[in-house]
Amino acid sequence: MKLWDKGTPLHSLVESFTVGDDYLLDRELLPYDCRATASHARALEKTGILTRGEVEKIDAALQDAQGIEILREHEDCHTALEEFLTARLGDLGKKIHAGRSRNDQVMAALTLWTREHLLRTGGELLSLCDGLNEFARRNELSMPGYTHMQRAMPSSVPLLFGSYLESLLEDLELLHGAFRVINRNPLGSAAGYGTSLGLDRELTAEELAFEGVRNCILVQARPRLMAVALMPLTFIMKTLERMASDLLLFTMEEFGFFSLPDGLTTGSSIMPQKKNYDILELVRARSALVHGYAHEVDMLGIRLTSGYHRDFQLTKRPVLEAFAETMNCLAMMRLIVSELSADPDAMRKALTPELFAADRACELVKQGVPFREAYRSVAAGLDELSVPGSIIPERCHLQFRDYRGEIDRYRKLHEALGEGKKSPSR
Amino acid sequence: MKLWDKGTPLHSLVESFTVGDDYLLDRELLPYDCRATASHARALEKTGILTRGEVEKIDAALQDAQGIEILREHEDCHTALEEFLTARLGDLGKKIHAGRSRNDQVMAALTLWTREHLLRTGGELLSLCDGLNEFARRNELSMPGYTHMQRAMPSSVPLLFGSYLESLLEDLELLHGAFRVINRNPLGSAAGYGTSLGLDRELTAEELAFEGVRNCILVQARPRLMAVALMPLTFIMKTLERMASDLLLFTMEEFGFFSLPDGLTTGSSIMPQKKNYDILELVRARSALVHGYAHEVDMLGIRLTSGYHRDFQLTKRPVLEAFAETMNCLAMMRLIVSELSADPDAMRKALTPELFAADRACELVKQGVPFREAYRSVAAGLDELSVPGSIIPERCHLQFRDYRGEIDRYRKLHEALGEGKKSPSR
């Protein structure tokens, strides 16, 4: 039976149109709904609506509820949970709904789920940083740097992989900002306008380790909150996409700077000789999807007035998928970095003399020639330049820079957030 | 076994990362793959690779193939079909793959599927037009017209619903343009660069009722082609969204111009009195999704060079879902229009005197007063205006205009496309 059933049967087409696939997606959310429900029981106890003994019975039932099945008839995990509790506890199962609405349940579960998955995503990100640092350490090689898609100046593997690593740490900084915004208590907002039960929202905030309580109406601005959660994912995917695009170029036969073992590449159904880097293409493609999901969530919320709108229901799938895709891509890139080979010969061959023209101009500058004149003088004699075989000593920024300390510092910050400690800047 | 298997086992994480959910989506595509395969068999027969008898055996097997199950191990329907044909026909089942690649199979099936679903979508659209025309005929009522979200001038139910109807017919015009672009033969493009088997692409075009043959490389520009297919859907959803937004406003208690019976509305889990128009909200929300899907497809294709990229695989889901959502929404709006009630009293009450100020100014103009002066003179005496009770005779554009003839003309054009006749403008 629907939570809002009023006796009039719903048109069958309408039913299938409105239910959607929440009953599938909610498998993910159920444990978080249980956790929020346990906390809500404590708030009801404080108002005197539930007794201590009743709360304990509810806690016990919630333990068993983790594994219940969510059926299409339930519409979502919240109805499934309520039916389970009522079947198990009778009238007590009904009382637990006092002072909540389904939107309150959805937002409580989604907030807890999102908070947890931001932490997990940050954990995967830090693992990838470890891998990138190791790869750069093992491959202190010169390679060409490109601008306008043309060979331009000497670069190096550590400089390139350091750019991915620093980019990820910046992404983590944005993720922590999103975490702080998300991490506020939605419980007690009911349908978006609170209740007259006098529920103690500070109590449930404390219980669930939230940093403060969110305004009831703001809790219901779900697309905005989900946009906050997806925001760092879009930045992570931008970083991974740049990495994938670089590797897709540099693994072409025409470059050959990097390669992956056969177990990480695929073949063609019609061309026996092909070795395809599908994983990299799919990371690149999933960046498009994650941006697409963030965009969908924005579009679902745009121009709506305050208060719940049914449109918000459709934000669930893009959010769940964006997290799943991003975490998969982080793990896949970690695997790639651990299996990737660099080819020093191919890189050396590509370091043609003209790449050192700017350096030569700089030498003239040091000897007192104005830059513009040095530039013209070098341009006139490009062929005479000779090419160094390894990382050029005076270009020390091309050498391996160890990010171990910085990664560790971020890991500590990240773990502190995860332990429910008050985050540093609030 | 993978179509491209080379003996090296694929890393298990990579396998699950690359497979995706094509094996689920491809249930839709399988019949179209069968149809294209039958046609390809004829082309092979013409080159002498298959005999007439072999083609007949293949045809018989393809009849039975419609219902085969697609397993995760298959990756997609194309492998499932090839395995089925090989199990059934032995070596002959293998020969059918000559001169094709998986991309060729995907594009052939997708093109046929898309063509068919553009036709179905157009059919649903025309049914909704019928419903809108009927509703306008039954409800020839005056109502206020709004600008800047403020009551502005007299409008009418026929004028408003006529605006939806005309908008849909324009959307159908765009759909027919998309149909013409889609409706060209991809068979024979193989991996995007054709084959040396001398397959007769005109023959298969004729067989499959395509209007001409598409350049092999262009066939592989899949995201662009899918963008063409989704384009008319985004316009249809814009029209439905405007209609849903209007009805969501005009069903508010503050207006009460329209209402739906209880069987088409839902209630609240916490507020016993609520009557919510969730269907309309979900139509509005699905417009956001369909736009989002079109955007995903664009993003998946952007800035890629010619030739197949694995990114393209991920266009399948947004395309299939966009068509499903759009057709659902058209059907749902058809249902709404058949059940919607208009409230003449509420509309009459809202037709307050100031709405007739511009009309009064026009009368003065007819008497020779320059418009700007008429405007100021009316502005000074707003209260004296009296309100007519029904559609004002001299505002004849507010009366019911019968679109029956125009709908029928479009229906004939549409059916002509569907019968594989050459479409008019090519």
Add this chain to the structure above:
Amino acid sequence: MKLWDKGTPLHSLVESFTVGDDYLLDRELLPYDCRATASHARALEKTGILTRGEVEKIDAALQDAQGIEILREHEDCHTALEEFLTARLGDLGKKIHAGRSRNDQVMAALTLWTREHLLRTGGELLSLCDGLNEFARRNELSMPGYTHMQRAMPSSVPLLFGSYLESLLEDLELLHGAFRVINRNPLGSAAGYGTSLGLDRELTAEELAFEGVRNCILVQARPRLMAVALMPLTFIMKTLERMASDLLLFTMEEFGFFSLPDGLTTGSSIMPQKKNYDILELVRARSALVHGYAHEVDMLGIRLTSGYHRDFQLTKRPVLEAFAETMNCLAMMRLIVSELSADPDAMRKALTPELFAADRACELVKQGVPFREAYRSVAAGLDELSVPGSIIPERCHLQFRDYRGEIDRYRKLHEALGEGKKSPSR
């Protein structure tokens, strides 16, 4: 003075916030406003509000109005025009506004402008098609075809450039669909709900060569109509973007398949040896912008109810810029195609033996070997393959195909639209 002035001064901050830059953009629209105004005068004449003599005076004044200056105080060209006519014609200049609102004027001018610029864009597109056909004729060369960014099979310059050309003709098909939708009369819609003056909308439609009259409310759905106009531009830009991306890859030193003379490339401020293909990068970037503009227009209209909203004002700039950018890019690509050189040696060198593996497998298939077995047998002996020096005779689809006839057919269709003839499919 504002057209809607009521005596209360507008807050100065509000004034600058609301005016925007229409007064700059409207330079483009003024001639179209004049043309629509002349037509409106005829409709007023028919109702008896203007005499024949007055209409002639207005026509004469409108001739001179083409060059008037639009000042910031005017807000837009419509006010500038009205002030000019009033200064010139006195009361008669005021009368011309009878039965119109500013939205009517905006939509009339924008519709005429858009119609004209769709035609011009199509003209540029056809010129580029001429250039592509010529380039393909002059350069009948084999080159490698890529899939997954890896060399895959033999392709050719005519096949590649034919793919751009066919893509553009498909884009033109979509442009013609958009033209048909746009090409309906907005005059007489006033503020979106018509007037009681009994203006003859068929008359003005005939005068302005529109195919039919658009529903008043639908006229005001401006973002949707502008989305129709921008739609073909996004497809044209997708085609140009693919072309730019291909050329940016194939002009890299690592490929060297194509090059442009120095006058079409730029240098670097720090690297004397650089030769950068900025034009191609900027075409690629402008594709992003044009997609962005189309997206802005969508966002500006999303979820709004029927009737004018001030939001619509902001659609003007993205529309004007999208047309300007697209036409520039078409012209720029025309220039590139006329100056581009292909390097047969670089292409021949890149046609390595393994690209012919699929062909070799096909030969075995013709000899009766099942495709999968042929595939495995070839995969085992890749090195033995020998490479042909020019376009392989049996791969006839790689030869130059002359699109002259098809281009001419489209050019005729296009010119017919431009001459105000009824377009073929309606």
Add this chain to the structure above:
Amino acid sequence: MKLWDKGTPLHSLVESFTVGDDYLLDRELLPYDCRATASHARALEKTGILTRGEVEKIDAALQDAQGIEILREHEDCHTALEEFLTARLGDLGKKIHAGRSRNDQVMAALTLWTREHLLRTGGELLSLCDGLNEFARRNELSMPGYTHMQRAMPSSVPLLFGSYLESLLEDLELLHGAFRVINRNPLGSAAGYGTSLGLDRELTAEELAFEGVRNCILVQARPRLMAVALMPLTFIMKTLERMASDLLLFTMEEFGFFSLPDGLTTGSSIMPQKKNYDILELVRARSALVHGYAHEVDMLGIRLTSGYHRDFQLTKRPVLEAFAETMNCLAMMRLIVSELSADPDAMRKALTPELFAADRACELVKQGVPFREAYRSVAAGLDELSVPGSIIPERCHLQFRDYRGEIDRYRKLHEALGEGKKSPSR
């Protein structure tokens, strides 16, 4: 003369295609280019390329450079500045370019500009918070709360305006995250691969109050960095858009909860009685634009490999405009809040009995009735409910909550960032 001039004249069409409108936009950036150039001079001094005396001359010239004119021939402010310095200082003016490229100059100026404008935006945001807090304090009124666009439960002006205020403070949290990411030194990155001059990047970081130095390649990932800067703006605009959408609904005659004085509204050119809330519509529309600009920036960067691409040039305009629009909208909303009137009578009238159904159900719950039964019992007797006239005491969350302390805490954090102090969490 172009910085990269090589003697070959650039095709004139190409020139106008590539220059763009940087020379106009760069008026904004010039002072920041001067500041970065002064800092770079210090780094050159440390390497011995410049003497103390030369640096002092450069500093003096840079003082005067603030007001130089940027011409179309200059292309951008960087060339204009170099020409000015060369004209003033001769060879010394040329030397200042040593170890920089135009991209380095662009990123240095853009980073400083963006950092400063994030601070200003935050300042405007905090002023609006002050205004919202004041408005809520002055208008402690009950009003209906809506869900699904239907009246649902009692809400209040302080609850609603508190939801805007809290949302803005969360947006500020995200802005601070963006600030931390932006606030790292790009100087010394040259063309993206550093230089061999041994420039001390820590020194210039210190000079310019950056928190650390950014990897050279990462500096060039300009679209990503600009996306970081625009990110908080999109969230601010989401908040303002919700506020504008609410007010546009609640100022309709059908509601009448709020109104603005005539000086903040506009009229109609055809309907003398109209009072339009154009400012609110334009805030809503500018939210669409700012989202569009962020999207453009994303699209400009998507799928590009590491290293500078000319595409990046086109990110400048959307970034500059997004900041200008957001700051204008914040200021405009501040004005609106200061002039807005609430109508207690209209609100009281709209608080119809059924809105108290959930409260009544809660009372029954407190008396021990299970929630679902209470719900059904209330649903059966809706008409008997009586309506309280003011904020209901037991719904204490509807009362005014003073955010003064929280706003002040954020203002201090914000000012600390602005003073170049190390921000708290790094």
